[in-house]
Amino acid sequence: VADEPDYGLVRGSEAGFEKLSGIAWKQARLAVLIALVIGFLFSALQIFLDFQSARDQIQIETRNAVYLMTDAASEAAYRLDDSLAKKIVESLVQTTAFDAARIEDDFGDMLAELEEAATGFRSFASQILLSEADSWIVQPLYHPHLANALAGNLTVHVDPTIAATNFLERASTILLSGVVKSLALAALLFFVFSRTVTQRISDAARRLHRLSIKIDAKNADRSSGDELDWLEVVAQRAIERAKQQSERARLAEAALDSAPCGVLIARATDDFPIVYANKTFTAITGYAPEEVLGQNCRTLNRDIQRQDGIDYVAAALSRREPVSVVIPNRRKDGTEFLNRLNISMVRDLNGDATHFVGTQEDVTEEVAGQQLIRDTQKELAALFEASPDPILTVGEDGKIRSFNPAAERLFGYTRNEALGQPVELLVPDEASDAHVELVNGYVSAGKSAPWSMAKSQTVYAQTKQGNRVAVSVSLAPFEVQGRRAIAAMVHDISEVVSARERTSELMADLAEKALAAEEANGAKSRFLAMMSHELRTPLNAIIGFSDFILHTPEQKIQPAKTREYLTDIHRSAADLLLLVNDILEVSRIDLGEIDDLERSEVPFRQLAQRCVKEFLSATHNAHRGIDIEDPQSLIFTCNEQAMVRIIINLVSNSVKYSPNESKVIVRGGIDSHSSIIEVEDFGVGVPDEIIENLGVPFSRSASPEIRRQPGTGLGLSIVKSLTERQNGHFEMLRKETGGSIARIILPVDGS
Amino acid sequence: MKTLILSAWLVIFSVAPAVGQERLIGAYYPPMMISAVGERKGFSVDIVAEAARRLGRQTTLSFLPFKRAMKTVERSNDAIQVSLFRNPSREPLFRWLARTHSEEMVFLTTGAPVDTLEVGRALGTIGVERGSGLDALLSGAGFTNLDRVDRPEINALKLEQGRIDAWALAKNTAVSTWSEMGFERRLTVGATLSAADVYVVAGRGFPEHLATEYARVIEEMQQDGTISALIQSYTN
Numbered sequence: 001v002a003d004e005p006d007y008g009l010v011r012g013s014e015a016g017f018e019k020l021s022g023i024a025w026k027q028a029r030l031a032v033l034i035a036l037v038i039g040f041l042f043s044a045l046q047i048f049l050d051f052q053s054a055r056d057q058i059q060i061e062t063r064n065a066v067y068l069m070t071d072a073a074s075e076a077a078y079r080l081d082d083s084l085a086k087k088i089v090e091s092l093v094q095t096t097a098f099d100a101a102r103i104e105d106d107f108g109d110m111l112a113e114l115e116e117a118a119t120g121f122r123s124f125a126s127q128i129l130l131s132e133a134d135s136w137i138v139q140p141l142y143h144p145h146l147a148n149a150l151a152g153n154l155t156v157h158v159d160p161t162i163a164a165t166n167f168l169e170r171a172s173t174i175l176l177s178g179v180v181k182s183l184a185l186a187a188l189l190f191f192v193f194s195r196t197v198t199q200r201i202s203d204a205a206r207r208l209h210r211l212s213i214k215i216d217a218k219n220a221d222r223s224s225g226d227e228l229d230w231l232e233v234v235a236q237r238a239i240e241r242a243k244q245q246s247e248r249a250r251l252a253e254a255a256l257d258s259a260p261c262g263v264l265i266a267r268a269t270d271d272f273p274i275v276y277a278n279k280t281f282t283a284i285t286g287y288a289p290e291e292v293l294g295q296n297c298r299t300l301n302r303d304i305q306r307q308d309g310i311d312y313v314a315a316a317l318s319r320r321e322p323v324s325v326v327i328p329n330r331r332k333d334g335t336e337f338l339n340r341l342n343i344s345m346v347r348d349l350n351g352d353a354t355h356f357v358g359t360q361e362d363v364t365e366e367v368a369g370q371q372l373i374r375d376t377q378k379e380l381a382a383l384f385e386a387s388p389d390p391i392l393t394v395g396e397d398g399k400i401r402s403f404n405p406a407a408e409r410l411f412g413y414t415r416n417e418a419l420g421q422p423v424e425l426l427v428p429d430e431a432s433d434a435h436v437e438l439v440n441g442y443v444s445a446g447k448s449a450p451w452s453m454a455k456s457q458t459v460y461a462q463t464k465q466g467n468r469v470a471v472s473v474s475l476a477p478f479e480v481q482g483r484r485a486i487a488a489m490v491h492d493i494s495e496v497v498s499a500r501e502r503t504s505e506l507m508a509d510l511a512e513k514a515l516a517a518e519e520a521n522g523a524k525s526r527f528l529a530m531m532s533h534e535l536r537t538p539l540n541a542i543i544g545f546s547d548f549i550l551h552t553p554e555q556k557i558q559p560a561k562t563r564e565y566l567t568d569i570h571r572s573a574a575d576l577l578l579l580v581n582d583i584l585e586v587s588r589i590d591l592g593e594i595d596d597l598e599r600s601e602v603p604f605r606q607l608a609q610r611c612v613k614e615f616l617s618a619t620h621n622a623h624r625g626i627d628i629e630d631p632q633s634l635i636f637t638c639n640e641q642a643m644v645r646i647i648i649n650l651v652s653n654s655v656k657y658s659p660n661e662s663k664v665i666v667r668g669g670i671d672s673h674s675s676i677i678e679v680e681d682f683g684v685g686v687p688d689e690i691i692e693n694l695g696v697p698f699s700r701s702a703s704p705e706i707r708r709q710p711g712t713g714l715g716l717s718i719v720k721s722l723t724e725r726q727n728g729h730f731e732m733l734r735k736e737t738g739g740s741i742a743r744i745i746l747p748v749d750g751s
Numbered sequence: 752m753k754t755l756i757l758s759a760w761l762v763i764f765s766v767a768p769a770v771g772q773e774r775l776i777g778a779y780y781p782p783m784m785i786s787a788v789g790e791r792k793g794f795s796v797d798i799v800a801e802a803a804r805r806l807g808r809q810t811t812l813s814f815l816p817f818k819r820a821m822k823t824v825e826r827s828n829d830a831i832q833v834s835l836f837r838n839p840s841r842e843p844l845f846r847w848l849a850r851t852h853s854e855e856m857v858f859l860t861t862g863a864p865v866d867t868l869e870v871g872r873a874l875g876t877i878g879v880e881r882g883s884g885l886d887a888l889l890s891g892a893g894f895t896n897l898d899r900v901d902r903p904e905i906n907a908l909k910l911e912q913g914r915i916d917a918w919a920l921a922k923n924t925a926v927s928t929w930s931e932m933g934f935e936r937r938l939t940v941g942a943t944l945s946a947a948d949v950y951v952v953a954g955r956g957f958p959e960h961l962a963t964e965y966a967r968v969i970e971e972m973q974q975d976g977t978i979s980a981l982i983q984s985y986t987n
Contacts, residue, residue, distance in 0.1 A: 080818035081901060083881065107826055145815070 031189035032182075039182025046178070047171045054167045062097040062158050066139050070154060076112075077105045077152030078143035085112035092156055100157035103141075106150045115157070253278075262360040264297065268345070268353040271296050272317065275355070284339075284362045286332030297358070300329040300339070313341065320345060320353040326363060338364045390490040394423045398439055401485060410471075410492060412464030423488075428462045439486075461490065470497035534579055538572035545569045574618065582714040585645070589721040597639035597725055604634035604668035604677070611647040612666065619652070625663040626651060634668040636675035638746055642722040643677075649715040650679035650742045658683030658739070675746045682739035686732045694732055695720030719744075772809040773961070774830045775799055778817040779902065781927035782985035783834040783949065787814040794985040795834035798851055798978055799951050802968040808961075817901065818882060828956040831965070836884040836921075836947045845952040848962050849969035851978055853948050854921035856885055858941040859929075861910060865917050866942035868892055878906030878915040884947050885919045903928045911936060921947070923986055 069088055076084040085103040089112045092101035102113035136157055143151040256263045262281035266272040274297065277289040285300060292299055301310050309327035316323035322344045329339040340363040346355040384391055390407030392400055403418040411418070411426055418425065427435040460468045474489040545565040549557070588594055608628045616626075647666060654664045658681045667678040687703045695717050716732070719742070723730040728746040735741065775796065777784035783795035792800075796812060803810045810831075815823060824832040825844050836854070837847060858865035858877070865871050872894055879886045881899040889897055898915055900906055903924055909915045911934045918925060922940055929938045951969060953962060972978050 078819060079816040079901060080822055081816075083899075083901075105822075107822060 028186075028190050028193075031193055032186040035182045035184075035186035035189055036179075039178045039185060042181070043175050043178030046174050050170055050174065051167060054170075058097050058158065061095065062137060062156070065092060065095050065097060066137055066154065066156055070139055070141065073103050073139075073154040074141040074143045074151050076103055077141045077154075078145060080105050080109075080111065082111045086114075088112065088154075089114040097158050098156050102155050103152060104155070105152040106141075106146075111152070259359075260361075264292075264356075264358040264360065265346075266297060266356045266358070268317075268320065268355055272356065281360065284331075284337070284360060285329070291332075301327075304328050304330060304336070313343065317343065317356060326367065329360075337362050338367050340366075389492075392418070392423075392426075392488050392490070394439070394486045394488060396484050398422050398424070398436065400425070407490065410463070410469065410490065411461065417464075426461050428460050428468055431460065470494040535576065538576040538579075541572035542569045542576075545572075578618070582718060585718050586714055586721075589718065589725075594642065594722070594725060597642055597722075599637050599639050599726060601635050601637050602640050602643065604636060605630040607640065607643060608647060608666045608668065611644050611651065614644070615648045615651050615655075618648075619655075625661050626655070627663060627665045629665055629667040632668070632670055634670055634675060636668070636670065636677075636746060637749065638675075638726055639722075642726065646719045646722050646744060647677070647679065649719050650744075653715055653742070654679055654681035654683065654740075657681070670748065673748050675748055677744040677746070679742045680735075680739065682737075685734045685738055686740040688734075690716070691732050691734070694730070771807065772811070772829070773803060774827070775803075775810045775812045776820045776824050776830050776832045777812065777814045777834070778820040778832075779814060779904075780817070780834065780924055781903075781931055782923055784814065785927075785931075787812050791985070793833075794978075794981040795851060795949070795951070797981045797984075798969065798972065799831060799833040799965075801977060801981070802849075802951075802965055802972060805968045805971075806961075806964050817880075824952060825954050827954045828958070831951060831953045831957070833951055834949050835952045837950050838884050838887060838947070840887065844955070846955055846957050846962050848951045848953055848957075849966040850948050850950050851969065851973075852982055853946045854923060855943040856888070856919065856945045856947060857922045857925070857943055859910065859918040859920060859922075859925045860916070860939045860941065861913075861936050862939060864939045864941040868894075868944065871917060871919070872896070874916040876915045878909055878918045880906070880920065883920075885921075888945060889919060904932060907932055907934070917941075919944075927985070 069092060072084065073088050075081070076088060088103060089101040092098045093114045093116060100113075100115035103111040105111055136155070139154040139156075140150055141152040141154055142148070256276075257279040259278060259280055262284045263276070263278040264274055264281060265276035266274050273294050274292045275294075277287070277292050281292075282288055287299070301307075304310065304327075306328055309325050313323055313325055313327065322342075324340075324342045326338055326340045328336055330336050340361040341358055342360075343356050343358040345353040346357060348354050384402070384404050387404055387406050390410045391402075391404045392407050393402040395401050400418050400421050400423055403413070403415045405415075407418070408414055413425070423439065424432045424435055459471055459473055461471045462468055470493050472491045472493045474491075476487045476489070478485055478487060545568050549562055549565055552562075605628060608630070612626050612628065651664060651666060658664065662682050665678075665680045667680065669676045669678075684703075696713075716730075720730045723744050723746070726746055728744055731743050731745075733741040733743065777787065777793065777796055779785065781793060783793050785791050785793040785796075792812070800810060800812070814820075820832055821835065821841075821844075824830040831848070832845075834851070835841065835845070837850075858871050865874065868889075871877060871889075872892075874896060876896050876898045877889070877894065879889060879897045879899055880903055881901055886897065886899060898906075898909070900909075903920060906915065906918045906920065907925070907928045910918045911932075920928075922943070926938065926940070951965065953965075969978070
């Protein structure tokens with residue numbers, strides 16, 4: 001119904017009945033018109049026939065009257081009885097047809113004469129209706145005692161005026177009676193119309209109206225000729241509507257039968273007879289519908305001892321009020337069950353209750369369950385009160401809704417103080433905003449699973465006294481009557497947190513130490529691995545060449561060869577010395593012996609030249625490609641010895657991993673707040689693992705090009721350590737065109 | 752038209768009668784005029800018949816209603832009404848041939864006698880014959896309680912049935928009528944109110960010499976006691 005437009009004839013609307021009134025008035029007018037036409041036609045016919053009859057009747061009456069009076073007039077004339085003659089003429093004139101009469105005797109004397117003359121309209125009407133020739137009648141009078149002699153004459157004057165007047169009076173009477181009859185006929189026709197047509201149409205329309213048919217009255221007006229056509233449209237729509245309602249009724253009955261509750265419909269009369277029962281009712285009570293139809297609902301109440309609820313229902317029904325109650329009822333097999341009964345009214349258009357609709361549910365188990373729930377609720381309430389851990393609930397609005405005694409003890413607030421307050425009352429100020437977001441996020445996310453707030457980090461609560469207490473909070477969302485809320489179970493874990501913090505510190509310390517031990521162990525492993533090669537190689541050369549010299553017979557000693565061997569022994573010893581120095585340097589660094597390096601301002605160019613010279617001297621290298629670039633005549637703050645060591649190591653690396661005579665540039669510069677020392681080469685470049693493990697002692701690249709050159713993996717580690725101990729920064733850059741740049745960045749002021 | 756009819760009627764009925772023959776006209780008024788047939792025709796009929804016989808005249812006798820009788824005689828030249836009270840209103844209408852006798856006018860009742868006009872005026876209804884001498888007398892005396900009829904036997908019947916309180920009529924006529932009708936109740940005759948002469952009359956066109964002859968013969972019959980004898984034969 002809701003999707004149909006409202007066209008006017010809806011429940012409570014009078015637009016449709018105005019149409020019906022139009023029908024009734026139209027029929028009434030038609031009835032009156034028909035009746036008046038019929039009445040006038042009948043009246044005209046009656047007047048015409050009466051006119052014809054009147055003409056003949058007047059002649060007959062005049063003749064009859066004269067004939068009837070002839071004997072009397074003859075006797076009067078014979079007796080010359082003027083008294084009798086007078087009575088005769090009076091009688092004649094009093095009759096319809098005569099206005100004058102006289103009796104003469106045979107002597108020619110007048111015995112009696114009487115005349116009533118007509119004038120004006122009556123005379124005119126008489127001329128029209130009756131001819132003058134018929135107006136006088138002379139009747140000769142004879143008497144037996146006079147044999148054949150004339151006794152006198154009776155002369156009468158037919159009064160056409162009176163006849164015409166009488167005719168006109170009758171005509172007017174007929175016309176008036178015709179109108180009355182017409183009106184009576186109209187009333188009769190209207191009554192007949194009303195009983196046979198209008199009433200039925202009205203009844204039909206009212207039935208349609210009761211069916212809540214919505215009629216497109218305006219459209220009907222446009223599309224139909226008159227009210228009956230309109231009503232036909234209404235009827236057609238009603239039929240369609242009835243079909244729809246029939247289908248809906250069938251669906252409704254099917255729905256009622258499939259309803260999970262029993263449905264009873266009883267007529268709202270004195271004894272409330274049942275008119276419908278669905279299948280669920282049968283399933284609940286055991287009574288088939290045909291067993292209860294026409295019966296009173298008391299059938300279910302037989303032998304029930306507790307009548308309070310039943311009497312309550314009866315009283316409500318007598319007042320025609322809806323009622324909802326749980327009452328004991330008895331099934332057909334005699335067993336008793338608890339029936340949740342909801343009774344509502346079906347009312348007619350006048351608002352009078354016509355039927356009761358009752359739904360029933362067997363709530364025996366439900367009631368028992370509810371009792372169990374109540375018991376459980378009491379237990380939970382007791383648990384809530386007796387819980388050693390604080391429990392509180394928070395509504396969607398973030399306000400505290402319940403607060404148990406343990407919470408009072410932990411937070412210091414009484415229940416009355418806490419209820420209705422935002423839950424942030426219990427949260428430290430610095431965490432309040434985050435807590436609000438946390439709660440809102442939790443609520444808006446619609447989470448339904450319990451969640452612990454303290455799973456990843458310690459949560460602190462704030463007491464009324466301002467103390468912070470470490471707590472674990474378990475959240476459990478729940479919903480009561482559509483309102484979401486969160487139950488928070490709080491546990492004081494301050495002691496646990498203290499212990500955990502202590503444990504964490506110990507664990508961190510241990511981890512650090514383990515890492516250091518591991519690192520040391522790794523360094524040792526790398527050292528041993530390196531020693532096995534880098535220490536053994538020069539020593540083998542020294543031992544081998546020296547052994548060769550020592551075991552060569554003197555006569556076979558060749559000075560040149562010996563010098564060559566000695567040179568090799570010397571170079572190996574020098575390499576060994578550099579290696580030992582590096583190891584010692586690393587050791588010194590690890591031991592922290594060079595943590596406090598004294599720094600001073602040093603001219604870069606002189607420092608760089610000294611480094612190159614010492615490098616070349618130490619390595620007996622004649623490399624001529626080492627350039628020094630100092631465009632800004634840099635003077636920077638550093639520990640000169642450490643800086644010499646750094647530059648020599650970097651130049652050594654660049655020379656080692658660059659082709660012969662490939663250029664190496666030692667460059668100095670400064671920017672706004674740093675001194676920058678770079679050593680650039682155009683060699684094989686620095687591998688990624690060297691960049692990633694920059695500074696790790698004894699780490700070398702696995703690259704074959706790197707591995708071909710001897711090395712301990714200590715040089716860059718020493719450079720990094722010495723740089724950092726001057727508050728500087730060391731980085732290695734690989735150039736896309738080949739080669740690498742080692743960059744030392746030192747603070748300008750040395751701090 | 753009416754004139755034409757009347758003229759034709761006069762032509763037909765005004766022809767001269769046969770010589771020596773008169774039509775005697777009577778109206779029921781016992782004992783003077785009783786019937787046209789039978790032995791007792793009334794003493795006035797007998798008187799005029801005797802007079803005609805003595806004059807050697809032929810007569811026919813017919814009874815008519817009283818007014819028709821008078822009018823027939825009045826309009827005829829050969830008709831003689833055998834008996835008629837003489838009064839001023841009738842005087843110019845007839846030729847009064849001869850007086851036969853006088854009649855006493857009285858009030859007649861079935862109870863106490865009514866002897867004076869004053870007593871009669873106080874009565875409820877008095878029957879009287881329309882156009883008679885008593886009608887004129889009582890009307891002239893201011894009576895308003897008169898019940899007029901055309902025949903004496905009607906008043907006799909009304910009196911006997913108590914429909915009128917008194918009956919005003921000539922004593923002989925009343926007694927004779929009462930007797931003729933055979934009523935058993937006694938008729939009470941009051942004192943004589945007046946006396947009226949009774950004449951034999953004819954129309955104004957009745958031949959003079961016959962009128963004279965009839966007057967003479969009737970006078971003779973008065974003198975020789977014939978009339979008295981005839982009257983007594985009806986009244987005793």
